[in-house]
Amino acid sequence: MVLKASDLQAGQTHEEVVVHDLSRTQIVQYAGASGDYNPLHTDEVFTTKVAGYPTAFAHGMLTMGLTGTMLTNWVGDGRLTKFGVRFVSQVFPGDTLTAKATVKELREEDGQHLVDLDLETVNQDGKAVVTGSATARVD
């Protein structure tokens, strides 16, 4: 699917539930795929007894990756030119996350239509876990 500049306007949104009831196993999957084996994410004994957190929590980059899934589903394959986030709250096993993109601006650069997006991913309580922005090529 490819987005057309003529079909977009500022304020338009797209959102997807990117994970429902996040499992510890998916966090393990992400550790294995990314290579980030920080025990804070998968080792409950270390995280609670040594690091002092109430439970193990997801990699920030897993939440960014989940947010990216929503983005590429919407803007299309290979269309992103920029993607950046801030990790504002931790994500825990059991969380359900919804990622949302909002059209900020449509512009043209060297004859190429671009869309700037604001991003926010929230948990089941509506609390933001990631905020950010992205830019994609559109037709």
Place this chain on the structure above:
Amino acid sequence: MAVEKFPVEAGHIMLFARAVGDQNQIYYDEDYAKGTEPGGTIAPPTFVQASAQFDPDYGLRPKIGQKWFGSGKNPSGSNAPEEPAAEGEGGGRGGGGTGLHAEQHYEYHRHLRPGDVLHAVSKPGRTWEAEGRRAGKLHFSEGITEYYDQNNELVITARSVGVRTERPVTQG
């Protein structure tokens, strides 16, 4: 991170896409991918983070023959002082403070494909401090990593911000 050779492989892309809940066939079905706009398999937008797999010194991966700081017989392997623990910038340690990821930004000059062989050039960026509401004093540091392909062309520019907290982040 110092990554001298990061071969981008189709199977690795499939595993990474699964981990981030992405069912897009372009990440695992080359026949399908041929019919898409990129004309072949590409990597998901955060895939380059997996370059950690190819950093020989990456501290957040257990290494053969070295004590790992996660739990084993004891809650932390770091409790055994006679053996060195793996070092890592993101490693949580006893004493309460924790290294966490604060921001991540990517600029795509093109998207990665299986068969690409990347190398990375990293340089430190700014550092600053702030007083955190939930975790005491926060020390931020920025790193810029440029990923080049086998033709020495810049493919992705990554900017990462890490934060080291004085004590564990409290919720609320």
